[in-house]
Amino acid sequence: MMEFFQETNAFGAFLFFLAANTGIFICSVIFCWALGVVFSKKRIFDSWEPLRLTEAFAALGAILLNSGVSVAGWKLWIEGAIVLREGGLIGSLLDCFVMIFAMDLGMYVFHRLAHLPFVFKIVHRFHHRHETTNPISLFVLHPIEVLGFGGLMIAFLAVYPMTLHGLLGYLTLNIVFGTLGHSGVEPFPRKLRTIPLLKYVGTSTFHAEHHEHPKYNFGFYTLIWDKLFGTLDPEYNARFDGIRSSE
Numbered sequence: 691m692m693e694f695f696q697e698t699n700a701f702g703a704f705l706f707f708l709a710a711n712t713g714i715f716i717c718s719v720i721f722c723w724a725l726g727v728v729f730s731k732k733r734i735f736d737s738w739e740p741l742r743l744t745e746a747f748a749a750l751g752a753i754l755l756n757s758g759v760s761v762a763g764w765k766l767w768i769e770g771a772i773v774l775r776e777g778g779l780i781g782s783l784l785d786c787f788v789m790i791f792a793m794d795l796g797m798y799v800f801h802r803l804a805h806l807p808f809v810f811k812i813v814h815r816f817h818h819r820h821e822t823t824n825p826i827s828l829f830v831l832h833p834i835e836v837l838g839f840g841g842l843m844i845a846f847l848a849v850y851p852m853t854l855h856g857l858l859g860y861l862t863l864n865i866v867f868g869t870l871g872h873s874g875v876e877p878f879p880r881k882l883r884t885i886p887l888l889k890y891v892g893t894s895t896f897h898a899e900h901h902e903h904p905k906y907n908f909g910f911y912t913l914i915w916d917k918l919f920g921t922l923d924p925e926y927n928a929r930f931d932g933i934r935s936s937e
């Protein structure tokens with residue numbers, strides 16, 4: 691596989707990443723829909739946001755832009771500006787962990803900036819058209835947001851040499867968390883909030899609350915930065931427990 695990436699040209703790389711991003715989109719939509727069915731008694735929102743044509747086109751645009759960003763990352767890797775280092779299981783797990791925390795902080799900062807009134811109006815309001823969510827919400831993004839996320843990831847990779855498996859682990863977790871956060875149901879068990887460290891995991895309730903109350907919960911993978919900077923929704927604990935009260 692690595693030989694393909696070393697020998698292909700930009701168009702070949704684009705076709706590969708377009709297929710990969712399309713596959714990721716389809717898997718995310720199916721996963722989200724399946725979560726809604728399996729955890730139908732654990733709904734956070736009464737119903738999904740209706741599917742609108744403009745947003746479906748925006749999701750397709752996000753797939754295309756993500757493929758373009760991937761080609762930029764590939765080009766930087768070919769030129770040596772991004773390095774993927776060798777490493778075993780421990781190294782890969784460590785890298786994945788580091789990238790989750792660093793990206794969570796970076797996204798927290800940019801997400802707060804995106805909520806400044808003039809930026810929100812132009813860029814981020816589009817994602818917040820979804821007061822509740824649906825299986826494509828994760829991809830209903832303004833093009834600037836897609837490029838901003840891609841740019842942040844490339845900036846991280848340019849300064850931190852990841853193992854390939856660490857990077858693939860991060861990309862998988864990114865989609866899993868993004869899908870969970872927009873699923874409109876809470877699959878995490880109630881006892882999660884009592885387990886040290888795991889209680890800081892960004893649950894479905896955590897991001898769903900952000901769609902309801904946009905002045906809280908700016909993180910994505912963890913609650914840490916919101917706790918630290920005082921932006922965690924004060925109703926978070928009660929809401930998470932309340933949703934699970936039927937257990």
Ligand SMILES: [Zn+2]
Pocket residue numbers: 817827828872897901
């Ligand atoms: Zn969202």
Ligand SMILES: [Zn+2]
Pocket residue numbers: 801805814818900904
């Ligand atoms: Zn927001």
